[in-house]
Amino acid sequence: MALLRPLMRMLATLVVASFLIFSILALLPGDLAAFLASRSNTKPSEESLAAIREQFGLNQPLLHRYGDWLTGALHGDFGESWLTGAPVADLFAQRMGPTLLLGVSIFGLGSAITFLWGGFAALRPGRLVDHTLTILAILGATLPGFVLGLLAIRVFASGLGWASVIGDGTMRTVTLPALVGAIGLSSYWARPFRALVVDALASDWALAARARGLTETRLLFRHALPNALLGFLPFLGVGLAGALTGAILIETVFSWPGLGAFVIDAIKRRDLPIVQAFAVLAVAFYVVTTALADLAARALSPRMQRSGR
C-alpha cells in the first residue's frame, strides 16, 4: 500500500510531462509549415500547407492529437520523420545500441570509481587520501564532460595514440568516452558516498560492533557498506539517468554513432517528431529510474519490513 502512492505519482508525472513536451512542440511556432518553409526556397502556398496539415492531422484539436500520439507511442509507433519519412521507432532502434553501451559503461565505470575512491577516503577521514578526494572531486566537477572529452582525445588518442579518435559504437572504442563520462559522474558521486560511509562507521552501532571485537574489515563490508549503499540508491538513480543525458555531449565529442548526435541534428533540422519521441523517452527513462531507485530504497529500508527474514 505504501508503495502505491509513489507509483501513482510517477505515472501522473509521466502523463503530465509527455503532455507538456507534446504541447510545447505543437503550440510554439516551429510546426510543420515552418519546417517546410525552411526546406524550400519558395514559400509554400496556403492550400498546400492546409493539405499537409490535413495529411498529418495537424488541424485536429491539441488534446485529440496528443491522444492519438500517445496511443501510437504506447504501441511503439512514434510517427515518421518529417525529413525522410522513415518511422522514428526504426531510426531510434538503429542507434539505441551504441547509446546504451556507452551509458551503461559510464554508469558501471563511474560506480566502480566511486566505491573504491569514496570507500578509501572514508576509511581515512581527514587524511591525505581524503583531502585528495575532495580536491579531485572539485576538479572533476569543474571541467564539463565535453571539455574533459576534448582534452582526453588530445592527450590519449591523438597525442599518445592509445585509443582511436573516432568512436565506432562498439566495445573496441568505448573505453575512452566511458572513462571521460565516468570521471564526471564519480566527481559528483564520490563525496556523498564518502559521507555515507563515514556516517555509518561513526554510528552508535559501529561502536557497539567494534566493542564486540569485530575487525574493521568485517565492520566495513558486513555493516557499513550495505547501510551506505542503501542511502546511496537515490544518487544511483539520478546518476543513471544523468549518464544518459551526459552521453549526448560525450557522443558528439567522440563522434559516437548513438542517439545523441542524431537528435541534436534533428533539432537543428527542426525534425520535431524525432525530438518529441526522444524527449518523451528520455524523460520517461529519467522519471522511472529515479522513482524505482526511490522505491527500492523504501522497500529495503528496515522500517518497511513486514515479515521476518
Place this chain on the structure above:
Amino acid sequence: MTGLAITQLHVRFANGAHVLRGIDLTVAKGERLALVGESGCGKTTLIRALLGLLEPGARVLGQMLLDGQEVPGPDPRALRGTRIGYVPQNPLSALNPLLPVGRQIAEAWEAHGRRIADATLSAELAAVGIADATRMMTYRPARWSGGMLQRALILAATAHRPALVMADEPTSAVDRPLARQMLELLAERSGTLIAVTHDLDLIDGLVDRVVVLYGGRIVEDAPAARFLVGPRHPYARALLEALPRPGRLPRGLDGDPPSPLAPDAGCAFAPRCPSPCALAAELPMLAEGVACHLGTGR
C-alpha cells in the same frame, strides 16, 4: 593484583579538549561500581579509553591494568568482547538496522573465531529473558522493543564472561521497572561492573560503590550505602537533591559544567558551589574519598 587499576589517566582530544585530567581508580574483582556525572564530565571517554576506541587523534597518558595486564594493550580488538564487555547507551541505535538481530549477536562469538549454532544462540537469548527467541532472532532491530534489544546486547557483551563489563547508561532507554531488571541482569552476568548512570535512585542495593566525575576528575568515591544517605561533595549533594523525592520538589543545579577546553583554574566546581571557599583558586585533591577543600563539605 586482580581487578582494574587506573593510575593518572589523562585523555586529550585532537581539538585540544582535556577530557580526563588524572583519574586514579581501583576496582576490585567482583566489585560493582556506578559512575555518575553530567554529560561532558568524561564518563563515556573513560569507557572508550579502556576499550581502545577513542576517536582518532586522541592522546592517552597514564596506565590502565586489568588483572595486572595492560589494557587496551597492543591488540585491543582481541580484548573487546572477551576480557572487556561493553553495553551500549541506546539499544535502539546500537545494532545495524539492516541485519537480523541474531546474526549480530552471534558476532560476539564469531569475531573471536568461534561458531555458534542457531539453537545455542536461541537458548542463550532465552536465558537473558527473550521470549520466542528462535523467531525473534531472525528479525531486524526495528521489530524489537528497546528492552529486548537491551537484553540481547547484554548477552553479546557478557558472552565470554569478561573480567570487566562496562555499561553506558544501561537504563536510559527503558521504563523504570525494566531499568531495575536490566541492572539486575547486568549485575548477575558480570564480574567487575562499571555502570554509567543518571538514575541514582535505581542503583540502591545493586552497586557497591559510587564514583562521581566532574570536569574530568573524580570528586567523590564512596561506598554506595553511605553515598546515598550522605554524599560529601557539594556537587554530589546537588545531584541527589535533583532527584524527585516525595514531599519536596527536586532542586536543580544552576550554571554550566566546566568546558573540557578550559585550562585548570583551581576548584572546577567553585563557580557553581553554594558554599564560599577561601581556597577555590587551588585544585582540591582526593582525600578520604572526596575532593573538596571544605573536607566533608559540611
Place this chain on the structure above:
Amino acid sequence: MIASHSSARITGAALLTLVLTLILIGPLVWSVSPTDQNLMAVVQPPSVSHPIGTDQYGRDLLARLIDGGRVSLISAVLIVGGSLVIGTLVGLAATLDGIVARLITQAIDMALALPSLILALVIVGALGIGMGNLIFAFVAVGWPWYARLVRGIARERLSAPDILAARLAGVGRLAVMTGHVVPHLAARLAAAAALDLGYTLGALAGFSYLGLGAQAPAAEWGLMLRDAQMFFTAAPWLLIGPCACIGAVVAAALLLAEDLAQTGGRG
C-alpha cells in the same frame, strides 16, 4: 571540506577576478577585432601579434576569448538571475494558504522530478536555435530549484516562534514576508546562485558546443571549442583558452558556493 574556508574563498575570488579582469579590462588593452578574418594567418600558434594563436579563419583567439567570455558570462548571469527571481516569487507564493498555493507546490515538485537539460533541449527545439532562445529555455527549467529552496526556508521561518508572535500581534502577511522571511533567504540563495552560475556556464558552453546556442560568427567559449573540433589535434592551443576559462569560472563558483554555504556569508 577544503583545507580551510578562507583558502577556498581566496582561491575562488582570485580565479573569478582573473576571468573578470580578462573580460572587462581586456577589450581596453587588446583592441583586435574578434571577427576579422585573415586567411593568410590561419591556425597560427601563439606569437607576439596573436598571444594565444589564431583559429581556422585567422581570427585572433585572444580577442575571441575576451568577446566570448562576455557573451558566456552575461548569458549565465541572465539565466541565474531570471531563475532566481521567478523561483523566489513562486517559492514564496507556495507558502500561502489555499488551493492555488497547493497547486504551485505540486507544480514545483513535478518540475523537479523531470530532467532539466532534456526539457531545455525540447524548448530550444521548438523555439529554434539561438542564444536568446537558449537563455529562455534555461530559465524555464531553472526556476524550480530556487522555488524549492525558498519554499523550504520560508516554511521553516514562518513556523518560528518570533514570526508566530508577530502574526498574533497583528503584523500583516506581506510585512512578515518582507521583514522576517526575505532577509533570511539572502545568504543561502547567494550560495545556491554561485554554484548555479558555474553549472549554468558549463551547460551553456555545452549547448553552444553542440551548435544549439551562440551561432557563428559570434564568439562564445563553447562555440570556440566547436570551431576547434576539426583542428585541435594539430593545433592544441585552440583548446587552451576556452578550457582554462570555463574551468576557472566553474571552479570559482564551486569554491565560493562552498565557502558561502559554510559561513552563511559571514566570517
